[in-house]
Amino acid sequence: MRTISFDGVIVGGGGAGMRAALQLAQSGYKTAVITKVFPTRSHTVSAQGGITCAIASADPQDDWRWHMYDTVKGSDYIGDQDAIEYMCSVGPEAIFELEHMGLPFSRTEEGRIYQRPFGGQSKNFGEGGQAARTCAAADRTGHALLHTLYQNNVKNETVFFNEWFAIDLVKNQDGAVTGVTAICIETGETVYVKSKATVFATGGAGRIYASTTNAHINTGDGMGMALRAGVPAQDMEMWQFHPTGIYGAGTLVTEGCRGEGGYLINKDGERFMERYAPNAKDLAGRDVVARSMVLEILEGRGCGPDGDHVKLKLDHLGEEVLESRLPGICELSRTFAHVDPVKEPIPVVPTCHYMMGGIPTNIHGQALTVDADGNDQVIPGLYACGEAACVSVHGANRLGGNSLLDLVVFGRASGIFIENALRDGIEMRDAGQSDIEQASQRLVALNERTDGENAADLRKELQNIMQNHFGVFRKGEFMQEGIKKLESLRGRIENVKCGDKSSAFNTARIECLELQNLFETAEATAIVAEARTESRGAHAREDFTERDDENWLCHSMYHRDGKRVGKRSVNFTPKTVDTFQPKIRTY
Amino acid sequence: MLQVSVYRYNPEVDSAPYMQDFQVDTQGKDVMVLDVLEMIKAEQDATVTYRRSCREGVCGSDGLNINGKNGLACITALSDTVKNDKLVIRPLPGLPVIRDLVVDMSLFLCAIRKDSAVFAKQHTRPSD
Numbered sequence: 279m280r281t282i283s284f285d286g287v288i289v290g291g292g293g294a295g296m297r298a299a300l301q302l303a304q305s306g307y308k309t310a311v312i313t314k315v316f317p318t319r320s321h322t323v324s325a326q327g328g329i330t331c332a333i334a335s336a337d338p339q340d341d342w343r344w345h346m347y348d349t350v351k352g353s354d355y356i357g358d359q360d361a362i363e364y365m366c367s368v369g370p371e372a373i374f375e376l377e378h379m380g381l382p383f384s385r386t387e388e389g390r391i392y393q394r395p396f397g398g399q400s401k402n403f404g405e406g407g408q409a410a411r412t413c414a415a416a417d418r419t420g421h422a423l424l425h426t427l428y429q430n431n432v433k434n435e436t437v438f439f440n441e442w443f444a445i446d447l448v449k450n451q452d453g454a455v456t457g458v459t460a461i462c463i464e465t466g467e468t469v470y471v472k473s474k475a476t477v478f479a480t481g482g483a484g485r486i487y488a489s490t491t492n493a494h495i496n497t498g499d500g501m502g503m504a505l506r507a508g509v510p511a512q513d514m515e516m517w518q519f520h521p522t523g524i525y526g527a528g529t530l531v532t533e534g535c536r537g538e539g540g541y542l543i544n545k546d547g548e549r550f551m552e553r554y555a556p557n558a559k560d561l562a563g564r565d566v567v568a569r570s571m572v573l574e575i576l577e578g579r580g581c582g583p584d585g586d587h588v589k590l591k592l593d594h595l596g597e598e599v600l601e602s603r604l605p606g607i608c609e610l611s612r613t614f615a616h617v618d619p620v621k622e623p624i625p626v627v628p629t630c631h632y633m634m635g636g637i638p639t640n641i642h643g644q645a646l647t648v649d650a651d652g653n654d655q656v657i658p659g660l661y662a663c664g665e666a667a668c669v670s671v672h673g674a675n676r677l678g679g680n681s682l683l684d685l686v687v688f689g690r691a692s693g694i695f696i697e698n699a700l701r702d703g704i705e706m707r708d709a710g711q712s713d714i715e716q717a718s719q720r721l722v723a724l725n726e727r728t729d730g731e732n733a734a735d736l737r738k739e740l741q742n743i744m745q746n747h748f749g750v751f752r753k754g755e756f757m758q759e760g761i762k763k764l765e766s767l768r769g770r771i772e773n774v775k776c777g778d779k780s781s782a783f784n785t786a787r788i789e790c791l792e793l794q795n796l797f798e799t800a801e802a803t804a805i806v807a808e809a810r811t812e813s814r815g816a817h818a819r820e821d822f823t824e825r826d827d828e829n830w831l832c833h834s835m836y837h838r839d840g841k842r843v844g845k846r847s848v849n850f851t852p853k854t855v856d857t858f859q860p861k862i863r864t865y
Numbered sequence: 866m867l868q869v870s871v872y873r874y875n876p877e878v879d880s881a882p883y884m885q886d887f888q889v890d891t892q893g894k895d896v897m898v899l900d901v902l903e904m905i906k907a908e909q910d911a912t913v914t915y916r917r918s919c920r921e922g923v924c925g926s927d928g929l930n931i932n933g934k935n936g937l938a939c940i941t942a943l944s945d946t947v948k949n950d951k952l953v954i955r956p957l958p959g960l961p962v963i964r965d966l967v968v969d970m971s972l973f974l975c976a977i978r979k980d981s982a983v984f985a986k987q988h989t990r991p992s993d
Contacts, residue, residue, distance in 0.1 A: 315926065780877055782963065
């Protein structure tokens, strides 16, 4: 196996990965991005609504502390307050940087960046009504962001390994991460990519569910690699079901629709969110809205012949507003729902959308584990940013628009930290031959196997288990049943048969490797979901309906070895503002 | 029953490309061309190779030549393209074929790189 060395390697070419890459490319250190798709195909491209940030464009009085309060409350109080403080305060700097890089934001008449209202956003710490804080480029903000970052990486001559798939982490005998093994999809060659700093910006894993807004590529590759290497995963039970995925297709319809004045209706045409969230109504936190929709359906007020969805009404906004501010979703609605939102409401249903959990990190992006005494311990050589990381700025529920902000703030922060670390000098023992071989073991096994089951069938089985047992509402015994089903699926997935033995651009092989990552992510989710005996944020249980701050005002930690569930403290000590104390969370 | 004809070429074993025929039962549903490819790969022939990601028409991965017209497979419904129950899927024309429906985008991307670098240079300001 050939070795290629870098000072820094970033796995993942989406928003976070490319922002980190840009930072490092500008530093002069030898860095590379490994991405399994061409960077502009990364899932960031499909983000619609915007980047939430208190740049005080729409409202000159807007304050990042209000944004911080909203985010802490939105997280149902297990977001780390020092990290949220950092993200919200540094945010405006990051946005203006993007603007200077050429991101074509939508503009107001005066030429300022357009900001729209979004879920969970308020003025004056929840007292001053709805805030318009989400900076947008029509409803294609992620597309604009990704292409802007790609163009700037090109300008800065970032080295890209496009259509290379990382297989596993390489660790030396000290337990430090020294790089990854990766396969070139085009040729089938396997390489050891050696690096002093390995950044996982591998995105989410929505494809563990049968119905998701996510792309086919969101298969939890970072989570799989991390868990197999003994890195813990944090808050994996926290999965966001976005209120408005198109019924049937799963395609996302942005919260921005509700921000522009759209609202949800049941079969009686009633704006039911007025009952569930009298103040914020349709712009309550996404977990609150998703649950309300499911309750309406369960109580018999759903739409359609099967009464299994509700509708998003937009026609009252008028054709001009729809075509200028929400052109993307107009097209999506026509293509996938066969509905023209100018005339009729769109059928929607809560759909798996975002992984709040991930690899635990500090605000510098350094990956963490906990030692025997429960203290944080940095994992040398490994970093994470974006959806794959859990800093945690989203806690038990993410606010809309905060993900794109997370990407650029922590992509940048990781880059800055690594640059400084490289300058100070990073000493690491080389990994030995057996360390490197261990990191390509599962690929070797896959290639040698002649029997086993079809990947597509196994994947469908996995997705159905997750969809049925670990959805919007959860229940102890039902989750235990799901966990047992997953247990018996593990061996079958480990022995998946690859239906294509060739070397050149073999996507069947990649799908098998991805399936194993999906499984690790799913099992971690299932086990911690069953362990957290309370309802908080997106994790809603029929058997534990209340929040239990006495026992569960903390992160969950999952270790694959022994399938152990632990707890880790939440940070309640921001540096420049007072702690936002946990309160009952209503909208 | 839908008759699907897919362009095949594996550089390791084929001296020339050829069209392979499949019969796909879409159960009367007006699915997207990408869904048909997924069905073939999952149920009939795992070696059929194509790029795809977002499945909603925003990423550009699955640009293909479908019944003679270039388009994104994930937003091309069968009703938009199928004639006489026949669907012919070929790679984007004009670019070298790496395998099956996957083309080498380097030439195309090279041009974008040059333009990107120029565009980014013209429209960025030095940091304050």
